[in-house]
Amino acid sequence: MAELKFVNRPKPLLAVTDSLLMIKRSSTHITRKMDELLGTFFQPIMFLVLFAAVFGGAIGGTLPHGVSYLNFLMAGIIVQTVAFGSTTTALAVAGDLQQGIIDRFRSLPMSNLAVLNGHVISDVFRNAISTIVMIITGFVIGFRTDASFLDWLAIAGLLLLFTIAFSWVAAIMGVLAKSIEGVQWLTFIIIFPLTFASSAFVPAESMVDGLRTFAENQPITHFVEAVRALMIGAPIGNHGWIAVAWGIGTLVVAMPIAAWLFKRKTTQ
Amino acid sequence: MPQSKYAIEAKGLRKSYGKNEVLKGISLKVERGTMLALLGPNGAGKTTTVRILSTLLGFDKGSVTVENYDVVKDADSVRGVIGLTGQSAAVDELLTGRENLEMMGRLYHLTKASAKERAQELLEDFDLVDAANRPAKTYSGGMRRRLDLAVSLIATPPVIFLDEPTTGLDPRSRIAMWTIIENLKKNGTTILLTTQYLEEADQLADRIVVIDGGKVIAEGTAKDLKSKVGKDRLELTFEGAKDYKKALEVVDGKTLDQSSEDLAITMTINDINKDVSKVLADLASAKIRVSSMAVHKPTLDDVFLSLTGKVKKKEEQ
Ligand SMILES: Nc1ncnc2c1ncn2[C@@H]1O[C@H](COP(=O)(O)OP(=O)(O)OP(=O)(O)O)[C@@H](O)[C@H]1O
Ligand SMILES: [Mg+2]
Numbered sequence: 302m303a304e305l306k307f308v309n310r311p312k313p314l315l316a317v318t319d320s321l322l323m324i325k326r327s328s329t330h331i332t333r334k335m336d337e338l339l340g341t342f343f344q345p346i347m348f349l350v351l352f353a354a355v356f357g358g359a360i361g362g363t364l365p366h367g368v369s370y371l372n373f374l375m376a377g378i379i380v381q382t383v384a385f386g387s388t389t390t391a392l393a394v395a396g397d398l399q400q401g402i403i404d405r406f407r408s409l410p411m412s413n414l415a416v417l418n419g420h421v422i423s424d425v426f427r428n429a430i431s432t433i434v435m436i437i438t439g440f441v442i443g444f445r446t447d448a449s450f451l452d453w454l455a456i457a458g459l460l461l462l463f464t465i466a467f468s469w470v471a472a473i474m475g476v477l478a479k480s481i482e483g484v485q486w487l488t489f490i491i492i493f494p495l496t497f498a499s500s501a502f503v504p505a506e507s508m509v510d511g512l513r514t515f516a517e518n519q520p521i522t523h524f525v526e527a528v529r530a531l532m533i534g535a536p537i538g539n540h541g542w543i544a545v546a547w548g549i550g551t552l553v554v555a556m557p558i559a560a561w562l563f564k565r566k567t568t569q
Numbered sequence: 570m571p572q573s574k575y576a577i578e579a580k581g582l583r584k585s586y587g588k589n590e591v592l593k594g595i596s597l598k599v600e601r602g603t604m605l606a607l608l609g610p611n612g613a614g615k616t617t618t619v620r621i622l623s624t625l626l627g628f629d630k631g632s633v634t635v636e637n638y639d640v641v642k643d644a645d646s647v648r649g650v651i652g653l654t655g656q657s658a659a660v661d662e663l664l665t666g667r668e669n670l671e672m673m674g675r676l677y678h679l680t681k682a683s684a685k686e687r688a689q690e691l692l693e694d695f696d697l698v699d700a701a702n703r704p705a706k707t708y709s710g711g712m713r714r715r716l717d718l719a720v721s722l723i724a725t726p727p728v729i730f731l732d733e734p735t736t737g738l739d740p741r742s743r744i745a746m747w748t749i750i751e752n753l754k755k756n757g758t759t760i761l762l763t764t765q766y767l768e769e770a771d772q773l774a775d776r777i778v779v780i781d782g783g784k785v786i787a788e789g790t791a792k793d794l795k796s797k798v799g800k801d802r803l804e805l806t807f808e809g810a811k812d813y814k815k816a817l818e819v820v821d822g823k824t825l826d827q828s829s830e831d832l833a834i835t836m837t838i839n840d841i842n843k844d845v846s847k848v849l850a851d852l853a854s855a856k857i858r859v860s861s862m863a864v865h866k867p868t869l870d871d872v873f874l875s876l877t878g879k880v881k882k883k884e885e886q
Binding site: 326404405411 | 664720
């Protein structure tokens with residue numbers, strides 16, 4: 302038998318290795334699931350083209366500063382896709398918890414949280430691909446922008462923060478759900494209203510009063526408005542800072558809760 | 570590092586789920602380099618015990634050390650010296666056999682090269698080379714079990730827990746699994762195996778602990794346990810109902826078991842040399858025709874039956 306060689310590193314570094322291995326695992330999963338690949342590549346294209354075609358006519362003329370609907374929609378549809386995509390994290394976490402594999406991981410001298418890190422970070426990769434696919438599709442069907450390189454960096458930063466924050470929230474739902482159907486339901490009743498009662502697809506000003514107050518003050522709107530402003534060169538106002546605050550705030554709260562719930566669920 | 574001659578020591582383990590106490594003070598010791606079989610019927614608490622010993626589950630009272638590490642205070646050190654093959658296969662279905670092995674090897678913190686080399690070695694040992702690059706979800710039950718065991722051996726841990734490793738395997742795969750387990754033992758690995766198959770405990774284990782209802786009800790070597798139930802048995806079958814009835818009169822209430830359907834009588838015998846010939850002589854002088862006879866040594870099935878008072882599900886195939 303071959304002689305075994307162990308890595309000799311301090312514990313925190315080993316925990317990083319564990320997370321990297323779990324990221325590789327979760328990412329491999331995505332490439333091996335046909336429905337997820339389709340979800341990553343084609344669903345965003347479909348949504349973008351459909352929304353642009355269906356709502357473009359009705360809303361197009363009413364937008365301020367003569368912005369085209371496609372240019373208006375771009376930020377919204379990206380944020381919406383990322384938000385819906387976080388369901389993948391929830392499903393992956395719930396799936397792991399239902400299978401024996403979690404016992405395997407826990408019987409190894411590895412960092413417990415690596416499993417969650419793996420799902421969340423691989424979700425970021427997947428979302429990044431979806432976003433790039435959408436932006437390219439957008440350009441093909443007529444999206445135009447004056448955003449500078451720095452603007453794009455800011456857009457990327459905002460979207461990254463949004464994805465990670467949302468995926469950690471999704472991880473909580475994945476741990477809490479009792480079944481895969483439960484996950485779908487949980488994420489649906491949270492994400493659906495949040496994305497549609499926002500300025501992702503139509504300006505908040507066009508909504509009835511109560512809905513409008515909600516839409517104008519909820520996090521998704523701030524993210525959408527900030528990204529949109531950067532894309533179409535409109536003034537960003539307070540949206541940028543508020544979005545960042547929401548993102549970081551959500552992370553600070555969701556990460557430890559997810560970690561705690563996960564640990565509790567797996568130790569009983 | 571390890572000083573005690575016991576690789577696994579559990580004392581007075583108690584565990585409740587709500588009001589339901591499923592372990593009521595389990596104590597067991599496994600000497601380093603030996604194999605202990607934890608034998609018990611469904612719901613006896615085997616899996617619960619294994620999960621506690623392998624750090625997966627907390628407990629209410631008692632103490633456990635594995636290689637002298639406390640499973641509660643030093644869970645990480647325990648995890649570094651154990652391998653676990655749980656009751657349901659714990660492999661990543663979407664990854665290939667090889668990827669599973671390499672990933673788990675690296676999670677044990679083997680170097681990349683070492684994990685690769687060891688994975689190849691195990692694929693060869695476990696007859697999985699042809700399937701190495703296929704996702705585990707395409708594996709048959711037996712292959713998955715082998716992969717599962719291979720994964721727990723990736724870092725050659727000195728202590729291995731096997732929870733019903735052969736349940737659901739066909740006879741050939743079971744024998745293959747036994748060979749693998751026997752080889753492990755030869756290499757000096759300490760093994761704790763749970764099983765419902767008495768034959769398996771008899772065949773593989775150095776010592777057996779029988780549990781039922783969360784309590785240890787017997788322990789010792791297979792021989793000890795059998796001698797506890799003791800006596801050899803003589804089983805006689807007769808040609809016709811008349812012979813059978815007459816024979817019952819002849820043996821006069823000394824039967825252990827009788828069946829008018831099978832025309833069979835079972836009786837205990839104390840001395841195989843004297844008693845058997847005496848019974849046969851008595852029957853012959855009463856002109857009773859015996860169609861078959863057999864002497865049975867006590868099996869672990871008998872042990873089980875007499876200890877648990879439960880009829881054990883007959884082992885299929
Ligand atoms: N999570 C749980 N919650 C409540 N009760 C449980 C839980 N896990 C196990 N039990 C109970 O504990 C008892 C022992 O279960 P355990 O799984 O240890 O038995 P076992 O000996 O492994 O049985 P089997 O041969 O069927 O695998 C059973 O009565 C079971 O119902
Ligand atoms: Mg069990």
